[in-house]
Amino acid sequence: MKRSVLKFGGSSVSDLSKIKEIALYLKERTDQGEELVVVVSAMGKTTDDLLRNVGQITSKPNDQDLAMLLTTGEQQTISYLSITLNDLAVKAKPLTGYQAGIETIGHHLKSKISSIKTDLFDQLFETNRVVIVAGFQGFNKEGELTTLGRGGSDTTAVALAAALKTTCEIYIDVTGVYSTDPRIFPKAKRWDKISYEEMMEMSALGAGVLETRSVELANNNGIKLYLAKTLSKEKGTWIVPNEQILEHKAVTGVALDKNMAHVTLTDPSNGAQLLNDIFVELEKEEINIDMISQIRNQDVMQLSFTAKDSDERQLVQIFDQLKGHYHDLTVSIVDHYAKISVIGAGMRDMSGVASQIFRTLIESDITYYQVTTSEISVSCVIDETNGEKATKLLCEKFDL
Amino acid sequence: MKRSVLKFGGSSVSDLSKIKEIALYLKERTDQGEELVVVVSAMGKTTDDLLRNVGQITSKPNDQDLAMLLTTGEQQTISYLSITLNDLAVKAKPLTGYQAGIETIGHHLKSKISSIKTDLFDQLFETNRVVIVAGFQGFNKEGELTTLGRGGSDTTAVALAAALKTTCEIYIDVTGVYSTDPRIFPKAKRWDKISYEEMMEMSALGAGVLETRSVELANNNGIKLYLAKTLSKEKGTWIVPNEQILEHKAVTGVALDKNMAHVTLTDPSNGAQLLNDIFVELEKEEINIDMISQIRNQDVMQLSFTAKDSDERQLVQIFDQLKGHYHDLTVSIVDHYAKISVIGAGMRDMSGVASQIFRTLIESDITYYQVTTSEISVSCVIDETNGEKATKLLCEKFDL
Secondary structure (H helix, E strand, C coil): CCEEEEEECHHHHCCHHHHHHHHHHHHHHHHCCCEEEEEECCCCCHHHHHHHHHHHHCCCCCHHHHHHHHHHHHHHHHHHHHHHHHHCCCCEEEECCCCCCCEEECCCCCCEEEECCCHHHHHHCCCCCEEEEECCEEECCCCCEEECCCCHHHHHHHHHHHHHCCCEEEEECCCCEECCCCCCCCCCCEECEEEHHHHHHHHHCCCCCCCHHHHHHHHHHCCCEEEEECCCCCCCEEEECHHHCCCCCCCCEEEEEEEEEEEEEEECCCCHHHHHHHHHHHHHCCCCEEEEEEEEECCEEEEEEEEEHHHHHHHHHHHHHHHHHCCCCEEEEEEEEEEEEEECHHHHHCCCHHHHHHHHHHHCCCCEEEEEEECCEEEEEEEHHHHHHHHHHHHHHCCC | CCEEEEEECHHHHCCHHHHHHHHHHHHHHHHCCCEEEEEECCCCCHHHHHHHHHHHHCCCCCHHHHHHHHHHHHHHHHHHHHHHHHHCCCCEEEECCCCCCCEEECCCCCCEEEECCCHHHHHHCCCCCEEEEECCEEECCCCCEEECCCCHHHHHHHHHHHHHCCCEEEEECCCCEECCCCCCCCCCCEECEEEHHHHHHHHHCCCCCCCHHHHHHHHHHCCCEEEEECCCCCCCEEEECHHHCCCCCCCCEEEEEEEEEEEEEEECCCCHHHHHHHHHHHHHCCCCEEEEEEEEECCEEEEEEEEEHHHHHHHHHHHHHHHHHCCCCEEEEEEEEEEEEEECHHHHHCCCHHHHHHHHHHHCCCCEEEEEEECCEEEEEEEHHHHHHHHHHHHHHCCC
């Protein structure tokens, strides 16, 4: 029996009529003899509503309690979808993260999946055609409920596909992966196939379709991912190993990541120990930072990096604490920056891409404040207000 | 350390500001050194909202799926209350029914508690002052989520008090137990103490304050119950063993239970086997029936009983099925009846109460269709439209 994992995000299940449409689609698939594991997120704005309520109570909710609250969102979606499927005579079984055996480690609100029980699924498919799993959630060793953080439902789906050794179909709002956001550059191209690496850069650099963690997990487990538009007949994009893509363009995409904060730290006397303390604290708070540059000039240490605007409050706390120890440390945190990145797995074989990018920006008076490069990407920090303009210019430059 | 179980129902936690008030009250208690186990229901109309959504999908939702959906209501309340308490620096820990180890047996939507793990609580009180438990829910041997049915949160609270060997305070909308519903008879008296038996009759007979199951559970485990108005300074009612009440009035209360269906079955040829089949089916569907009367006259068997209006759909299904077997069975199910009951633990030592009741009803042209009696109560089926009138007349008659 063919078994697949399918994932539908919050906007695909934003109301009961959309849930009905998805149930009818699942019925078509099971009628053709498939066994389906379906991962769903909370309905539309449910999570936002819950967070708004919490905001009325306090600005610093207890993490454990907040995780417990948020998991109710997906639990409601799996219940509604299961009621709908069972009503269509498609035998379905809903499972919370706990029931699906999705064990996690780490921070309650940014947990990572450590293991999944798979025997359970074989047993459930003896009497069911669809097993519905609440995305975004799990439980830790203490039996406490946890959430997986940003893009968590995708991670749930990919981890299930890895555990069940099958493909993973992720249904989203747009038709697959484009060279850049079509809302910014309407002539953007949709790719039929893209490599894990390219997709990871696209994700990490804010293309917004899929979080890096999910793609990394797929890559590590050799799970083929298919990204397509929910309930659309249009073809989506397969994300596959690099060697399965025959011809590479030098540049395959431009990704724009807004809502970035740019952090610069200077300290005239302390070096290695301060750096170590900074990264220990950032790791403890599970703040993801990016575009790290460090320079030392005559004992003056300077460190720059980018982070999400949304982590700014936590960053301020961390550095206020560190200043208690390191009295000469100066910190600047500026928000409203954007990161623009040019990505291409073919880039490693090419030269001159970086200089073409800089020339394009300079010719249009777009200032870049910091640059970092990887083997398959070049990223620049620019003003958020220049984001759309730079995206269009670079897409035209590289014929995307 | 004094440890108590407190229960707050849905209207006591209907919004975040009420939850805040309850949190402040709990803080007062813990500041005085108490350890509290707090059971809460779903917020206000949450359960109704969820059921309304389900109604948009189907009129026959899968029971397992529905139970899973409904449990999210209490899970949200415990999360909000815990966030509020922790924000007030009162260390609190929320537990779902599953996490509290509340194991259940029976129908998914009308489960009964079979066991509770108590070691967990000792462990949690090492670091917490309040443990918050989601009422109304548990899990079965298969690990599926279940709900306890009507009044389920009260049962959760009493079962926890029994397991933890402590008293149980149940906070409600009214100030304790009255001789009858004060909305119907404003001169109704509030009792300081009432016996388990009287309370059970009051509950079973629809006084609406507390379900029979909870009182029965308290009685069986010798748990003292305290019923009082949420956040009120006014004294409530203690529910205690009969021997702790010195003077008994013959009649302590009048209870009115509306929304009753009256079922009458007649079969000219089948006796014991039919009766057995009926009760087996009712038990299987976990339909509570009441006021059972059975008469046999020249082989014609006649059976009458009352049930909740809300079980009517299931009753019709059961009897349609039975008619396939018993071709001569005739069934009449009539709704919009009320049951009025006069209760008093002193009644067993008195005579004439029944005849005073009948005379009162007859003198006011109130027809009664069926009568049943217990050692401490007399109940009559009357038209729902006569309910309030009969309540007032009987309260005046017995000086309540």
